[in-house]
Amino acid sequence: MTTKVQNKNLGKARNSKKDEFYTQLSDIERELKHYKNHFKGKVVYCNCDDPRISNFFHYFSYNFEKLGLKKIITTCYKNQNMDLFSQNDSEQAVYLEYDGDRNGNSVPDPKEIGIKPLKGDGDFRSKESIELLEKADVVVTNPPFSLFREYVAQLIDHEKKFVIIGSLSAITYKDIFKFIQENKLWVGYGFTGGNAFFETPHPREFAKGVYNEETGLVKFRNVSWYTNLDIAKRHEDLILYKNYEPKEYSKYDNYDAINVDKLKDIPMDYDGVMGVPITFMDKYNPEQFEIIGLIAGNIKGMAGIKSSSGKDGPYINGKLKYGRILVRNRKPLR
Ligand SMILES: C[S@@+](CC[C@H](N)C(=O)[O-])C[C@H]1O[C@@H](n2cnc3c(N)ncnc32)[C@H](O)[C@@H]1O
Secondary structure, eight states: OOHHHHHHHHHHHHHOSSOOOBOOHHHHHHHHGGGGGGOTTOEEEETTOOTTTOHHHHHHHHTHHHHTOSEEEEEESSOOOOSSSOOOOOSOOEEEEEOOOSSSSSSOOGGGOEEEEOSSOOOTTSHHHHHHHHHOSEEEEOOOGGGHHHHHHHHHHTTOEEEEEEEGGGGGSHHHHHHHHTTSOEEOSOSGGGEEEEEOSOGGGSOBTTEETTTTEEEEESEEEEEOSOOGGGGSOOOOOBOOOGGGSOBOSSSSSEEOSSGGGOBTTOOSEEEEOGGGGGGOOTTTEEEEEEEBTTBOSOSSSOOSSSOOSOEETTEEOOOEEEEEESSOOO
16 A cells, blocks of 8 residues: 555546545544534534435534534535435535534434525535525535535635535645634544545546455545644644754755654754744744745745746756745744
8 A cells, every 4th residue: 555556546546536434433523523522603604414324424413512503505516315424416416504403302303404406516606605605604524525625715705614524635736725824723633543534436447456345445645634723733832853064954956944754854954944844834823933834846936935947946056946935034043
């Protein structure tokens, strides 16, 4: 089971029109326990979720009273079947609004969950889905990977709070990186060991070993949670150990910045610009570091500092290196 194979699978998912991957309840619980104080009195919207099968709906309906929610709204894309896995074969979709337990048993009974038809297909970009979005305070879901940019742009456009799942490589999408730089989006707590396991109705699309027949789950590396809700980890400093030694850190040919290959090697006493691995975003605390820009072979004009050669991308001794985020330590040790 190689990373290359898994990344290929992620690529497939991104390109797939179906985007059918289902989030496990345990992963939702593990992430959302860090956001509990954000839900009191709030309307939560899950807009890529069949309410009859979504674990997001399950989580919020069963924890409705504990979280002190006001309402849950979920919309289901192109489907009215009761099958576990959506085949997107109905153009008309459904939605529901759940206002909490009424009969005092603290459980969402079928009678309390009213399913209503939508006029259209439930696309998150449709007028009626946007009207529901307007009623919401926080959007929580795993949206289609192939529409991630558009999905995030809509949430930010409508000034919504959110906790959503996406590929970590989305950090290097120009539009997403801009939001990160503007502090409109950051990385959440993530999946155990960086591995996300999803249920899928398309096991045959996966190489042996990536899809586990016993569990029925497919493994993706490089997937995380994205949010714009304040979480404790965003205020935790990355502990730094090393002192800056010029001979241990190469400088880029074309940028006035040093290259750092591993997060643990970020020097604690360097006050200039440093190129750090993309995984840095998982540890980013805006009180500790300033994000200057993004340099990678295929990305133009995002460095935030001038390239002396006019070339984009991190070059060392004429060779193009891995993509890097350019950062500056706000409080380097002297
Ligand atoms: C990665 S799956 C996740 C499903 C569910 N949110 C979960 O986490 O279990 C993305 C879902 O988005 C739905 N979807 C695809 N395109 C959509 C669109 N344009 N609008 C709304 N939902 C869409 C798919 O049918 C699919 O069920």
